[in-house]
Amino acid sequence: MKKRIILLSICFCPGVFFAQVTASKIYTDFNGFWESMVSGATIPDNSHNLLAFEVGSTVYSTGVNDNVLTTHGITFSPGNFTALPIATNPNPTDGTYIGVGKMYGGSGNISPIPVSLPIAQYLRDGVKGLDIGSAIFNFPVSAEINYQIDGITLSSIGDGIPDLVITQMGQISNVQDHYMFKDAAGNIVGSQYTVDLSTIQSLGLFRWKFYNANVNPPTYNNVVGPNDTNNTRDVRVVTLDWADLGITSANAGLVKTFVQEFSGQSDLSFTAYNEGSINLRLPISGTVFNDNNGGVPNGTSYQNATVVLNSSAGNTVSSTITDVNGYYAFNNVVQGDYSINLIIPAGYQVVGNSDGQASAMMNIQVGNFPVQNKDFGIYRLPCVKPGALGTPAGFAKMGILTKKNISLPSWPKNVPNGHIVMDSDSKGFVITHMTTTQRNALVPVVGMMIYNTTLQSVQIYRGNTPAVDTSRLGWSSITRACNEE
Structure with a gap:
């Protein structure tokens, strides 16, 4: 040229x-x-x-x-x-x-x-x-x-x-x-x-x-x-x-x-x-993630988490909340030593930060460069919804048994709110195995389950509008979560 x-x-x-x-x-x-x-x-x-x-x-x-x-x-x-x-x-x-x-x-x-x-x-x-x-x-x-x-x-x-x-x-x-x-x-x-x-x-x-x-x-x-x-x-x-x-x-x-x-x-x-x-004066910034696998913070963004900037003496310098992208920033910070402190939302725990620790605090030093990517990963602790009280709506009518003897009287009719009951002390229940390619050839319905041999995980088809955790659409690997929703 x-x-x-x-x-x-x-x-x-x-x-x-x-x-x-x-x-x-x-x-x-x-x-x-x-x-x-x-x-x-x-x-x-x-x-x-x-x-x-x-x-x-x-x-x-x-x-x-x-x-x-x-x-x-x-x-x-x-x-x-x-x-x-x-x-x-x-x-x-x-x-x-x-x-x-x-x-x-x-x-x-x-x-x-x-x-x-x-x-x-x-x-x-x-x-x-x-x-x-x-x-x-x-x-x-x-x-x-x-x-x-x-x-x-x-x-x-x-x-x-x-x-x-x-x-x-x-x-x-x-x-x-x-x-x-x-x-x-x-x-x-x-x-x-x-x-x-x-x-x-x-x-x-x-x-x-x-x-x-x-x-x-x-x-x-x-x-x-x-x-x-x-x-x-x-x-x-x-x-x-x-x-x-x-x-x-x-x-x-x-x-x-x-x-x-x-x-x-x-x-x-x-x-x-x-x-x-x-x-x-330089900025300090990072992201808070809703992170279900720990380690390096990643996953979906977490909005409205409170992050506090403290001086080396422990005094609060500034406080902010994360935006819709999970992003937070402290602008115009003078040079010196500080700590970034995440206020952990109720029901969550820290599973990782960008310093490689499962801690809600990171020590930093502001010098001649912006302090960036100071991220936190948090995850809501798994929980179990309490069992329903009162009279069952019905009882099981079908059972598959591999035991020599029935363990419970009137089995399976004494199992409340069941449809099919399987009982064994020496046999496992194996669901359909297929690769991701084979799975994608299916015409799925909500609730369909397979074992994905490509991903080596149990997957359930959640459809396009799941009621719980709406970010997980279609085929989704089963992970622990809170079923209180």
Whole structure:
């Protein structure tokens, strides 16, 4: 691909500054090492991390893996960039997509679905959050992301070294994203930076597939991805200095938050910051799962669980509840030592956490990176519904006996509310054995039971609208649970 030179205009408009600096090349670890703007280069189609970017005549590394750059003969200025630690989860709208490489998890539309909610995770995944092969396309227009600031490094203002790296991964036209600093009262400090990302030079193409993000779980979109230009989208990268947002040594002390406002067409992989240029308060986040197998927390989400953040002295710093996806977050946490404490819901027990312990508490340390994926798995203790009292509705009329003698008088007529009674001290009851393929050839009815030799489990067909645990549809392996429902 031939390099193009884009002439950029500067408009000195009130409150708006357009002095953008476009990256002219990027380097990633796709297939070990990948360089943009190289004719005939393979088009990336999976997850890969941003190793470096070129601005002017200087290549700045991100700190992901400088050894790869050195090995491939790239001369660079060592840097230390990390994705801004978004912890809030904007509600996706119709037309918001999770985009991942076409080969992510396997080629095209694969099962199980390799992506999940919340969408925020795809803006901070990969090494240092810099996976440039995943993105949120058509980021909700109403979304505004705020980051609390502890301080800006004064020497970084106007020093010519990028402080902010903005990515744009898809088609966009004639819309504007906004970036700004604000003070404690919500007033803009310096100037609002506005950019039309469609004016930025393309660095080449990535190949994607897309999942609808406004449903849970996300669903594969077989229109947006496979049927348009081989799934490819342009990649654009903009870099900013704090001075581009009107920050000076005189007003830097007023800054309390950094704000991103999106156009509704924004296709964001991440926004990264230079760690040496700013001190951020960072988020702590995780998920609470309704987990029936213990070990690594997974399963279905558990909503409205209370999670408490305590200081190292045991004092409560903050408290929150999990959302519909089981997700919780503590935003804007200062560096230090903490513990995360789950208030165990009544009737449940903790069966695992992301530290590998069956504990409702995890100790953490907040440093220069977001604390993510601090998950808990909980499970309701098995219980037995008390037997019904009163006069039985009837008695058994049929029995199958392999014993030499009847154990109970008047058997089987003394067995209440039974239809067929089987009694043996030397024989077992064996139900139908079949593979999953054979099972799928059946025309099942609710309540049908088999032993699945493929899965090595007893399964029951629960239909499409089971009354208990409605998440387990169709053929379901029998597990212990509470039958109080």
